[in-house]
Amino acid sequence: DVKVTQSSRYLVKRTGEKVFLECVQDMDHENMFWYRQDPGLGLRLIYFSYDVKMKEKGDIPEGYSVSREKKERFSLILESASTNQTSMYLCASSQQKPYEQYFGPGTRLTVT
Amino acid sequence: AQKVTQAQTEISVVEKEDVTLDCVYETRDTTYYLFWYKQPPSGELVFLIRRNSFDEQNEISGRYSWNFQKSTSSFNFTITASQVVDSAVYFCALSEAGGGSNYKLTFGKGTLLTVNP
Numbered sequence A: 001d002v003k004v005t006q007s008s009r010y011l012v013k014r015t016g017e018k019v020f021l022e023c024v025q026d027m028d029h030e031n032m033f034w035y036r037q038d039p040g041l042g043l044r045l046i047y048f049s050y051d052v053k054m055k056e057k058g059d060i061p062e063g064y065s066v067s068r069e070k071k072e073r074f075s076l077i078l079e080s081a082s083t084n085q086t087s088m089y090l091c092a093s094s095q096q097k098p099y100e101q102y103f104g105p106g107t108r109l110t111v112t
Numbered sequence B: 001a002q003k004v005t006q007a008q009t010e011i012s013v014v015e016k017e018d019v020t021l022d023c024v025y026e027t028r029d030t031t032y033y034l035f036w037y038k039q040p041p042s043g044e045l046v047f048l049i050r051r052n053s054f055d056e057q058n059e060i061s062g063r064y065s066w067n068f069q070k071s072t073s074s075f076n077f078t079i080t081a082s083q084v085v086d087s088a089v090y091f092c093a094l095s096e097a098g099g100g101s102n103y104k105l106t107f108g109k110g111t112l113l114t115v116n117p
Helices: none
Strands: A004-006 A010-013 A019-025 A031-038 A042-051 A054-057 A064-070 A073-078 A087-094 A107-111 B003-005 B010-014 B019-021 B024-026 B032-039 B046-052 B059-061 B064-069 B074-079 B088-096 B111-116
Touching: A004 A087, A010 A019, A019 A031, A019 A087, A019 A107, A031 A064, A031 A073, A042 A064, A042 A073, A054 A064, A073 A087, B003 B088, B010 B019, B019 B111, B024 B074, B032 B074, B046 B059, B046 B064, B074 B088
Parallel strands: A010 A107, B010 B111
Antiparallel strands: A004 A019, A019 A073, A031 A042, A031 A087, A042 A054, A064 A073, A087 A107, B003 B024, B019 B074, B032 B046, B032 B088, B059 B064, B064 B074, B088 B111
């Protein structure tokens, strides 16, 4: 069975903190993605990676960075969390071709 | 640029009714892929189906069916005899097959389906 796991389901952080969201997939997928989901805005792509150590900006990369040191792990980093980064964060992975993406359970991040 | 429109923000039906969720897409590519995902209240997006632009054959899987029409750029999803467990947000998505690393999905805003007992 396909599996994508995220380090936390719920997270509360303070403004200015550095936040790490971790995502691990066990399907040997080349591509990994980070989205945020907000009411009325749908899913928006933050960053994606098509290979180890490779990354590309998505539609809303400002305020975020990513790291992919191993194929199975893709981390999203909020260098200095702000309240407007309160959101649901979803990680996904897929095979190299434009195959379907498989999603993790999501992390609901609240920045106070 | 690619775009996916799900005009129905919310739909409410009574159990056992049939319901169709609309999806209209825009793309300049001749090769592309269309997807449907389900997001139940638990939050995790579940993949339902993938269709490529060369295959216009409709598909049926149990109570689910999909109607792909290139002439109208639509990829509609029908649930027959709806059940309470079908209550979820449903997303339509598009991926262009332009090559390279750019296999991003563009999602519609989603349709919230509520099936009442």
